[in-house]
Amino acid sequence: MxxxxxxxxxxxxxxxxxxxxxxxxxxxxxxxxxxxxxxxxxxxxxxxxxxxxxxxxxxxxxxxxxxxxxxxxxxxxxxxxxxxxxxxxxxxxxxxxxxxxxxxxxxxxxxxxxxxxxxxxxxxxxxxxxxxxLGFSPFGVNNLSSDELQDRVTVAANIALNFLIALLALVKGKARIAVIGVIVPFVALVGAVRLARPGSPWAKRFYRSRPRARAKAQVRAYRHDERWNRVRRRFQDFVAGAPDR
Incomplete structure (x- = not known):
């Protein structure tokens, strides 16, 4: 120890x-x-x-x-x-x-x-x-070897790529995933490749003429919120107290 x-x-x-x-x-x-x-x-x-x-x-x-x-x-x-x-x-x-x-x-x-x-x-x-x-660095710089860290171009490219992935997750309406993805890039990648949330800038721009994608995104968002919002609310009430009704 x-x-x-x-x-x-x-x-x-x-x-x-x-x-x-x-x-x-x-x-x-x-x-x-x-x-x-x-x-x-x-x-x-x-x-x-x-x-x-x-x-x-x-x-x-x-x-x-x-x-x-x-x-x-x-x-x-x-x-x-x-x-x-x-x-x-x-x-x-x-x-x-x-x-x-x-x-x-x-x-x-x-x-x-x-x-x-x-x-x-x-x-x-x-x-x-x-x-x-635990050792994670912003934008995944900790994943580079000592030789790569000495190469400024490699470091800059790594930071830029991970930043764009986190930004894409944010544009798709997944703010929490994007923020955590700044520290753990793989998390942001998951949010970036999956369907955008309804109402996000990405959905408004690219799902406007794609009714099937828009409907699928709405169903997935509903199921996700139905599954996790209740758990999150119970945790918040336990830690901080229930809000006034």
Missing amino acids: GHWWARNIIEPGKLPLLLALFSFVITFLITRSITRMIRAGKGPFRNVSTGGLHVHHVVPGILLTVVGGFGAIGGHREGFGTGVAAVVFGIGVGLVLDEFALVLHLSDVYWTDQGRQSVEVVVLTAALVGLML
């Missing part, structure tokens, strides 16, 4: 990233627990207000993100100070992304269906950072 830790975390300088990820996830879970207690009227916690103004926790989150981010950039990959900065940054990001939907809609949608977007962003962010900790 000690050898694995030194080789995969300490030597590559990934300890700050690991600390940031843990503090980010823990902060999100603690914050959601507190807000659910406030919503239920239990415990000692209450909303923070000053002069009739409700101070959302995204505000201290932004401040902590700025302080921790600049502190981590200004430090080295190793050292106590960099570790502290990474933890501060993770806490700030956890507070900010917990109210991502509020920032996106510029409205207090925390306990509405729109507020579920915060949970989706948190889960996606944690997954991407976790993949980077």
Whole structure:
């Protein structure tokens, strides 16, 4: 265990990233627990207000993100100070992304269906950072050999190809697959070669005169959403609490 830790975390300088990820996830879970207690009227916690103004926790989150981010950039990959900065940054990001939907809609949608977007962003962010900790690099650069990495043309071509694949998946209306595909190109390739979702730019452009493809895409999207939306909603309700009806 000690050898694995030194080789995969300490030597590559990934300890700050690991600390940031843990503090980010823990902060999100603690914050959601507190807000659910406030919503239920239990415990000692209450909303923070000053002069009739409700101070959302995204505000201290932004401040902590700025302080921790600049502190981590200004430090080295190793050292106590960099570790502290990474933890501060993770806490700030956890507070900010917990109210991502509020920032996106510029409205207090925390306990509405729109507020579920915060949970989706948190889960996606944690997954991407976790993949980077496991050794995946953006646009599949980690798949190149040491000789290929020294060839700038090969690196540039690899990045451009993987970017186009991820972009194609995005144009086909598969945003989550496209984002994950930036880290794991094979995932984006699956989204790029399959049928586009109805209403996506690709479907509007290429399925307009192809009724069979349009109908097949609608059926496939319906079956996919019917299968996974219920699971996703249950998970979101379990983690973050059910929205108001």
